[in-house]
Amino acid sequence: MKIERHDTDILILGTGGAGLFAALHAQQSAPAAKVTIAVKGLIGKCGCTRMVQGGYNVSLGTGDTVERHFMDTIKGGKWLPDQDMAWKLCEQAVVRVRELENEVGCFFDRNEDGTLHHKAFAGQTADRTVHKGDLTGIEIINRLMEQVLARPVEKMQEHRAIGLIPTRDGSALSGVLFIDMRSGGFRFVRAKAVLMATGGGPTMYKYHTPSGDKTMDGLAMALRAGLPLRDMEMVQFHPTGLLAGDHTKMTGTVLEEGLRGAGGHLLNGASNRFMFDYDALGERATRDVVSRGIFAEMRKNNASPGGGVYISMAHLGPETVAKKFKGMVKRCADSGFDLAGGKVEVVPTAHYFMGGVVVDADTRTAMEGLYVAGEDAGGAHGSNRLGGNGVANSTVYGGVAGDVMGADIAGMSALRDPDEAVLSAEIDRARRPLSKTPGFVNRLRHGLQEAMWDDVGVMRTEAGMQRGVTRVADIKADLMETGVAGDTLAFNLTWHDWLNMASLCDVSAVIAKAGIARENSRGAHFREDFPQEGDLDGSYYTVARQTGDDLTVTREPVQFTIVRPGETILPESEPETLVAAE
């Protein structure tokens, strides 16, 4: 098998908020170094950072402090976050937003007096979220993309990373194996430092919000490389994904949170409101609560014809809705639904993955030369990510990674040689379907998505997750015997569908097993057989690790390095919340 070989100093995987910031910072911290950025799609035009709607959490609002942001993040994560990471996230978000505004060129919405406008997402005790209308991600990524495109960074577009290749002794990372998607050829790139910022993405669920390119490739690669992954049971569901049928990619995409906040009603199949049966806040409860409410209603056979519930805005006045939620109304109209005046079917949808590679607050991993930032890294959010903390996390830690890698490579004199056996094993793995009888990969994907949705979804039980493990294993076995026509490998999407499925199956199994290992309910993880949150002081997080074909999940105690459950770092005089009650 012919492989093209290539060398660089700093290699970055992914061009979301984490990848692009890393490229800029790497250039600043090591101006002489060669920086290469490789991505599965086009630079800046894939991944989820671009899809950020609501905004970016930063404690620059009136009366807000880093301490308050930190406490909200810890409480929101139900005491599971790595506190040092959470602290750095909150502290550096302030610098990052100034950098975005002053150096990168973003313009966030202003108040009339010209100061930054902040709003409050659910779970926040201050108006903290800066935004650009409801298209914040487009502003952030377009500006970052321009900066990167204009710099002498080596660009490898439509290059899919398929394997982290260690050195022969396994002590460090040598480089990354790619498929050049346009030609279908293999390419191995050695680098002194590699940032993995491929952005997780729980797209193994029947309903999901992330962009199509995100299929857990990064975590699957890390798993094969033997790296420890934490909080893998933590999948965040957004309560209101559009429901438009199995055959359309519109299904699962987010209808924004603001709709409920503004007073939108959720109605069951019989057109009755039901959320007050589950929570005193009704539709305005937090994401996890509303998702479970909807799921419970669906299970009671109270579903709408498409199998979800309705969101109804018309009582607020169709004109008002059309004006206030222009983008959402237009998006629904494009797919044939009348959000302003009618009812639109919605369903909870997998949105964000809190779990990820175990890293320290400098983005370093257990493997020398490998750094991880953004949604691929675990720890900062614990069991639940607050709205607005996702993009803060990816941009803060992307920048940190760029700084740290730039500094670290100064001490690395030479590139490391790869373990050729691992390299060829990874190529064989990727080529496997090309020698099998072609089948229908997408049908397996539907199967996986059903299995995860049914058994490892919004509400979980031991029995269900065990069933999930078996179903996933069966589908993986089917996949291994399903082939892809390999006459032309250039831009062969079906081959990549197969590879996507392989990543999704591997990580799905870990999600289910980590879910079984957590015998309590925290944040996004809800066990019907263990509905209590358990002892907070004895909080543990799960760590999954693969050796050979064996997956082990262990529990590690949370280190309360900054604050213990029941305590706060806010001064006593500080009020509980700064957000004016509605």
Added chain:
Amino acid sequence: MTELRLYMAQRLSALVMAPLVLGHIAVMIYAIQGGLSAAEILGRTQGSVLWALFYGSFVIAVSVHAAIGLRTILYEWAGMRGGVLNGVALGICALLLAMGLQAVYAVTAT
């Protein structure tokens, strides 16, 4: 000449022509009553410095204007480039100037 100068020259010549064209059309409408004749036209224009200036500036402006316009079209639609393009455009300009000024001379000289 830079693209910007060409652009400005084309717009400025157009601005110069705008009132001249309107004037010309007005004259035509007036003159055409009762049919055109050489004598009529010449009678009005021959020996008139004013008419010479009027049509003279018209000719200069239109030569510049049309040459730049055709240059753009040759570039975009005929794929003409570089020296050939500029040569042809200059040629068009010179031809229009020569023929136009000769015509002006013909109708205004005594």
Added chain:
Amino acid sequence: MTNDLTESVAEQSDPLEVSVWRSAGDGGAFQAFKVPAQDSQTVLDVVAWIQQNEDPTLSYRFACRVGMCGSCAMMVNGQPRWTCRTHVRKVLDGNRIEIAPLRNLPVIKDLATDMDPFFDKWVAAEGVFHPSKSRDDAIEQINPASAPRARADAGIECINCSICYAACDSVASDPEYLGPAALNRAWTLFNDAKDDGAGVILDAVSAKGGCHACHSMGSCTHACPNELNPMASIAGLKREIAKSFFKRGKA
């Protein structure tokens, strides 16, 4: 494995008649497919259905599937469109749809184009923020209702989908022309109170291939799925350049 979806097409009395451009780079031809019609179905769904069920070698590009990333644009019945947000009903010509790669860009394969020229021009138009401050400085207070900010806001929600670029005949006939999206970005920066590059922007957009290569055909504005108005932005640049031409004798 049996292909039950394909069987259902045969049963369906009225499937969509879809012709799709197939090409390995240069040259190519349309290929006909029958695709089952569905209630909520976008053009991207039609393309994906063909790849997943009829011809696994069909190449195309998408990412966000909700009109945010601008990777899925194609020519649909001769019009450039974002396929993930174009309902089939909206474009159906009788029962037919013709789908081709975006115009004015090199084709990589089938429906996927090479967007590099588009982005190279974005950078060449100085469509990149020129900072005057650093991360150590406070965030600038800017009146959101000021006229320059309103002008910048009007063009800022561009998703760089290249639809305007595909619609523009000036782009088609002038390979150097920067195109509507790049110039629109330059205009937003020109009006950005924080941007320090007004001079370099005007120089960049008044050079060969700059805004004067635009003939105000307005196809860009007509086609932009986000209802932006690149034609107006380009006119704004021409106006500023004319102003500084008269003032200083140069742009």
Added chain:
Amino acid sequence: MIRPHRTHPLWFAFIVHRISGIALALFLPLHFWILSYALNAPERLDGFLHWTDYPLVKVAEFGLVFLLAVHVFGGLRLMALEWLPWSANQKTLAAAAVGVSLLISGTFFLRAL
């Protein structure tokens, strides 16, 4: 020629402006050539001018004036668009340009009869 992405008023305005520009540029040398007979051979100029009595020639003349009028107003519209602060009334302006030019050339034509 008129492909789907071109089916909107501003593109038609563009193509009319361009075609009229070409036509005018082609007509111009002819026009100069005829006029230049004024000096050496006035009778031949007269000969040309008599053609204008024929309806066909009148239609051609109408065409020319129409082209000129259309081109001028199209050009003015463009310069207004480019140099005056943007107004959303583009399409109306384009239509008005054609309308007014028709009016002027129409008057010319009627009075010539």
